Amino acid sequence: MEDLRVNMDRFKVDFEALAQIGATGxxxxxxxxxxxxxxxxxxxLKQSILAAELAFHQDAAGNISGLxxxxxxxxRTLLIGSHLDSVPHGGRFDGALGVVxxxxxxxxxxxxxxxxxxxxxxxxxxxxxxxxVGLMGSRALAGTLSQEELDNPRGGKDALAxxxxxxxxxxxxxxxxxxxxxxxxxxxxxxxxxxLIDAGADIGIVEALVGIGSYELVFKGRADHAGTTAMDGRRxxxxxxxxxxxxxxxxxxxxxxxxxxxxxNAAFFPGAYNIVPASAQLGMEFRAPNQSRLDMLEQExxxxxxxxxxxxxxxxxxxxxxxVAPAPCALQIQEAFVAACDRLGLKHINLVSGAxxxxxxxxxxxxxxxIFIPSTGGSHNPGEYASxxxxxxxxxxxxxxxxxxxxxx
Amino acid sequence: MEDLRVNMDRFKVDFEALAQIGATGxxxxxxxxxxxxxxxxxxxLKQSILAAELAFHQDAAGNISGLxxxxxxxxRTLLIGSHLDSVPHGGRFDGALGVVxxxxxxxxxxxxxxxxxxxxxxxxxxxxxxxxVGLMGSRALAGTLSQEELDNPRGGKDALAxxxxxxxxxxxxxxxxxxxxxxxxxxxxxxxxxxLIDAGADIGIVEALVGIGSYELVFKGRADHAGTTAMDGRRxxxxxxxxxxxxxxxxxxxxxxxxxxxxxNAAFFPGAYNIVPASAQLGMEFRAPNQSRLDMLEQExxxxxxxxxxxxxxxxxxxxxxxVAPAPCALQIQEAFVAACDRLGLKHINLVSGAxxxxxxxxxxxxxxxIFIPSTGGSHNPGEYASxxxxxxxxxxxxxxxxxxxxxx
Numbered sequence: 001m002e003d004l005r006v007n008m009d010r011f012k013v014d015f016e017a018l019a020q021i022g023a024t025g026x027x028x029x030x031x032x033x034x035x036x037x038x039x040x041x042x043x044x045l046k047q048s049i050l051a052a053e054l055a056f057h058q059d060a061a062g063n064i065s066g067l068x069x070x071x072x073x074x075x076r077t078l079l080i081g082s083h084l085d086s087v088p089h090g091g092r093f094d095g096a097l098g099v100v101x102x103x104x105x106x107x108x109x110x111x112x113x114x115x116x117x118x119x120x121x122x123x124x125x126x127x128x129x130x131x132x133v134g135l136m137g138s139r140a141l142a143g144t145l146s147q148e149e150l151d152n153p154r155g156g157k158d159a160l161a162x163x164x165x166x167x168x169x170x171x172x173x174x175x176x177x178x179x180x181x182x183x184x185x186x187x188x189x190x191x192x193x194x195x196l197i198d199a200g201a202d203i204g205i206v207e208a209l210v211g212i213g214s215y216e217l218v219f220k221g222r223a224d225h226a227g228t229t230a231m232d233g234r235r236x237x238x239x240x241x242x243x244x245x246x247x248x249x250x251x252x253x254x255x256x257x258x259x260x261x262x263x264x265n266a267a268f269f270p271g272a273y274n275i276v277p278a279s280a281q282l283g284m285e286f287r288a289p290n291q292s293r294l295d296m297l298e299q300e301x302x303x304x305x306x307x308x309x310x311x312x313x314x315x316x317x318x319x320x321x322x323x324v325a326p327a328p329c330a331l332q333i334q335e336a337f338v339a340a341c342d343r344l345g346l347k348h349i350n351l352v353s354g355a356x357x358x359x360x361x362x363x364x365x366x367x368x369x370x371i372f373i374p375s376t377g378g379s380h381n382p383g384e385y386a387s388x389x390x391x392x393x394x395x396x397x398x399x400x401x402x403x404x405x406x407x408x409x
Numbered sequence: 410m411e412d413l414r415v416n417m418d419r420f421k422v423d424f425e426a427l428a429q430i431g432a433t434g435x436x437x438x439x440x441x442x443x444x445x446x447x448x449x450x451x452x453x454l455k456q457s458i459l460a461a462e463l464a465f466h467q468d469a470a471g472n473i474s475g476l477x478x479x480x481x482x483x484x485r486t487l488l489i490g491s492h493l494d495s496v497p498h499g500g501r502f503d504g505a506l507g508v509v510x511x512x513x514x515x516x517x518x519x520x521x522x523x524x525x526x527x528x529x530x531x532x533x534x535x536x537x538x539x540x541x542v543g544l545m546g547s548r549a550l551a552g553t554l555s556q557e558e559l560d561n562p563r564g565g566k567d568a569l570a571x572x573x574x575x576x577x578x579x580x581x582x583x584x585x586x587x588x589x590x591x592x593x594x595x596x597x598x599x600x601x602x603x604x605l606i607d608a609g610a611d612i613g614i615v616e617a618l619v620g621i622g623s624y625e626l627v628f629k630g631r632a633d634h635a636g637t638t639a640m641d642g643r644r645x646x647x648x649x650x651x652x653x654x655x656x657x658x659x660x661x662x663x664x665x666x667x668x669x670x671x672x673x674n675a676a677f678f679p680g681a682y683n684i685v686p687a688s689a690q691l692g693m694e695f696r697a698p699n700q701s702r703l704d705m706l707e708q709e710x711x712x713x714x715x716x717x718x719x720x721x722x723x724x725x726x727x728x729x730x731x732x733v734a735p736a737p738c739a740l741q742i743q744e745a746f747v748a749a750c751d752r753l754g755l756k757h758i759n760l761v762s763g764a765x766x767x768x769x770x771x772x773x774x775x776x777x778x779x780i781f782i783p784s785t786g787g788s789h790n791p792g793e794y795a796s797x798x799x800x801x802x803x804x805x806x807x808x809x810x811x812x813x814x815x816x817x818x
Binding site for chain 1: 600621632633635642645648674676763787789
């Protein structure tokens, strides 16, 4: 089994075919969850599963699977997968790489007639990117998605209802499985960052996926005439907001080298050149590798925001937004990836994923693990790119890790 | 003539009647230029002019005047006035005070049968507030409004065309008068700031109106994933913009005590919580009491912006917006206001106007002067307020200053 490799010719044909579905003409794809292009990609996957003579399955959340059954029968299943949906005008690797890899791993295992102690399932999760809900399919399967979230989806209730209707789905929460049936989850993804290339490594083994906190902050001061009000007589909400952006960035760089903070949106009101801003809105997001650091960072940032408001004689409204708990990856799966890399002669490093992925949802209920392959061109844009060599290394690492888990079971 | 006073009973009736036109129910008025309420206020003024047996005149820019002719005939005219338009949901004093005062001064002079060496003209200027163009009527009359500005008005071309159509106007530039025909311009306005009240003064004699510069700044960096991009690897346009807001405020407080700066609007793009801002837009406005300080401040702020961009590895696009030259008030008119205050036993102080007014436009082409009366409640909002006593002091100062100029001619 250690000599088994995926079929890259077949892989490339599939990957290129998928990249044409919703192609934007600049190397990217536009496949928001349950858009026409996304539905077409799902139809393509169903055909590919059937053509590979895998059992086809779709659950109540729209997750699409190809299955290779264990012998003897068992309800325990090792899942391998990712997602086919993209952000609007995104790249062709994000998600799709993991789905095609999962399909190819199953085909390779099936062709090699390897006896399975648990079922193998290649899965495409619904709406990882959050056009509608975010990690919708994986969290529905894990049983951690709530009705409250479906009632207040980030993409809007109408968009979710319309999306479910188009996909012929009624009750995503019914997709939940018993954790006892989940032998584990494996995912491969492009890194979307420079660490592997900087380190000259082939494979990044994810130790944990960061936790994410986010707040909307609204500083409130007083609208004053920008000509007739002395600088010292102002309660300038924009100045308070700006001071927080600067102070928070400085604090995180100085004291939270393992964390990040981002102020992704801002707006001053009423928004006229000659009126001192009466209020200023900021969107703040921060990430940390584990829960204790996330909690510390959250307290520090909120204290900074309150201090900045006080310094500028402003009031402050804080609204907690979506949060994601940090997810450590399972040690036995990290070890399976290490063994696979060693077997393949690939240089690997350990790292923390700064982004959320379906692995994050699965890690809450079963042993889960994830690898990155080197990529350039950033993230969530048409320029994201990984070489065929990197893709092949990732696919064979996934195959060999799965074989390790099969052998060790 | 030194004992002559305005008729405050008549003044109050007029002022209250005008405050009902476009009233917002909270003490304020909503009379944007050429709105229905503004047209109604203009119709009211025309009736009041005719009722006072003054000659009515409307020019090509929509400026409305009541005239009392000199004897013998002359083309020289002393104008007194302000504007009837308001900002959206503004206060009932801003502009209206100066128009009703001008009307009352002319009525008082007419009733006293004072011989005039020049014509007296009470004038309501069109669109002082800039709903359409800004200082449109006064700059049209002064001949300093350009066709380029009418082609690119701040309120949009459609709004200007529609406004002119509603008012029955075709060519505002045709309102220009020869500077030689302008004996001077006087205006009274609420202070819209705390200096008179802080000083316990009745009248503020404006030495100069500040110059105003404004820029749109766009910092451009790179959109990165806010989780997978290290803090030090970012080119965060939002951070650059925030740093400028903080640094500019600090610089002006420290080194430009006679100046102000304001960042009235801001926006980060693409505007998602989890994307490092690729670009950040700021609206920057600054004011200084004279041209040399305005030039110094402009250079300092632009240097700060460029330095902030460089510090954060950003590019910077600067677009110069509307600018207003500082306008010194005429010494002989300041002296007429001083003489009037002394005669009336009113405490006066000299000050610089941080706001632009029609006086600014008129000062470019003729001797112009302006007084403030104490007011509370700030500026451009329904809560702005001046007491009847303050209003009466202002009206009598205007009357006595006009009489001084008549006597001294």
